[in-house]
Amino acid sequence: MKTLIIMIKYKAVMWKINKEINMRLRYISGSKEAVVKDKYVVQEPENHKGNWKTFFGNKNPIHLEIGAGKGQFILELASRNPNINYIGIEKYSSVLYRALEKRREDELNNLYFLRYNAEYLTSIFDKNEIEKIYLNFSDPWPKERHAKRRLTSRRFLEKYNKCLHKDGVVVFKTDNRVLFDFSLEEIEAAKWTIKKITYDLHNSEYIKGNIMTEYEERFVSEGKPIHMVEIYR
Numbered sequence: 001m002k003t004l005i006i007m008i009k010y011k012a013v014m015w016k017i018n019k020e021i022n023m024r025l026r027y028i029s030g031s032k033e034a035v036v037k038d039k040y041v042v043q044e045p046e047n048h049k050g051n052w053k054t055f056f057g058n059k060n061p062i063h064l065e066i067g068a069g070k071g072q073f074i075l076e077l078a079s080r081n082p083n084i085n086y087i088g089i090e091k092y093s094s095v096l097y098r099a100l101e102k103r104r105e106d107e108l109n110n111l112y113f114l115r116y117n118a119e120y121l122t123s124i125f126d127k128n129e130i131e132k133i134y135l136n137f138s139d140p141w142p143k144e145r146h147a148k149r150r151l152t153s154r155r156f157l158e159k160y161n162k163c164l165h166k167d168g169v170v171v172f173k174t175d176n177r178v179l180f181d182f183s184l185e186e187i188e189a190a191k192w193t194i195k196k197i198t199y200d201l202h203n204s205e206y207i208k209g210n211i212m213t214e215y216e217e218r219f220v221s222e223g224k225p226i227h228m229v230e231i232y233r
Contacts, residue, residue: 031097040103041096041113042087050126056085056110061165063132064089064125066118066151071099073136073213078111080211086111089118118151118159125163133160135172137215140179152183154190161233169195171230175219180227187231196230204228 035041042048048055052062060083065074068088078086088111090096096115103111116124138151148155152172160170170192174180180199187194198204202220206228216226 028094028097032093035093035096035100035115038100038113040100040111041115045114045116045124049124050129052085052087052125052129058085060085060110061131062087062129063134064130065134065136066121067136067138068099068113069095069136070214071102071113073134073211074111075099075102075106075108076211078108079106082108082110084110088113089116091115091117118156121159122162127162128165128168130160130163131165131168133164133168133170135170136213137174138172138179140174140176142178147182150179150182150186152179152186154186157186157190157192164233167232169230169232171228173201173213173216173226173228175215175224175226177227180229183229187229192231192233194229194231196228198229199225199227201226201228 036043042055053059056062062085063077065077065086065088068074068090071088074086074088078084088099090099090113093115096113099113103113114124135151139149141147141149147153150156157170160168164170172180172183174183177199184194184197196206198206201207201210202225212220219226
């Protein structure tokens with residue numbers, strides 16, 4: 001009986017996750033073509049490897065959000081911090097299209113987007129080129145055989161290691177406790193160091209200056225605790 005209850009709960013969680021993913025990936029006709037033509041999307045980013053500061057036209061630090069979604073988080077960051085350059089990576093055109101709609105409403109010269117798969121991050125960023133990486137509510141990839149696809153797996157941590165500045169940090173937020181615990185295990189295995197950690201961000205000392213994503217706003221309204229960890233090498 002206990003096993004049956006566990007299976008029912010597991011199926012319920014999986015249904016909810018799949019529903020959220022499907023909502024996130026809702027297809028928008030013409031989005032792929034629009035993204036290719038948009039002036040705020042960098043085409044052929046491989047050509048800028050090692051020269052992103054030249055691309056931005058200044059020596060300001062570069063911060064990266066992997067999985068920028070509809071752009072709320074990184075747009076607010078760029079607006080608050082004009083002396084920092086931001087790049088948002090999103091691999092789905094329909095999602096990025098929504099971020100670009102918001103991007104065109106703001107006169108910002110420190111924010112660009114890439115429609116790109118983070119799997120190939122080291123093809124577009126060189127050693128010491130990025131000073132901060134944000135991972136916000138990343139896909140949990142709940143099946144164990146997909147663990148290496150999680151953006152906090154040691155495989156991805158190694159990729160970040162190859163493009164982060166020597167004093168660079170990675171900040172990860174999620175509502176998913178299972179994913180968070182997995183991430184902490186991977187961080188330890190990869191020999192990274194934890195700088196900040198909380199299992200309830202919105203009731204912690206680290207809440208000051210926090211910018212919420214669309215997902216975060218929803219989860220907080222539902223009373224879910226947000227887990228956060230900041231790490232460095």
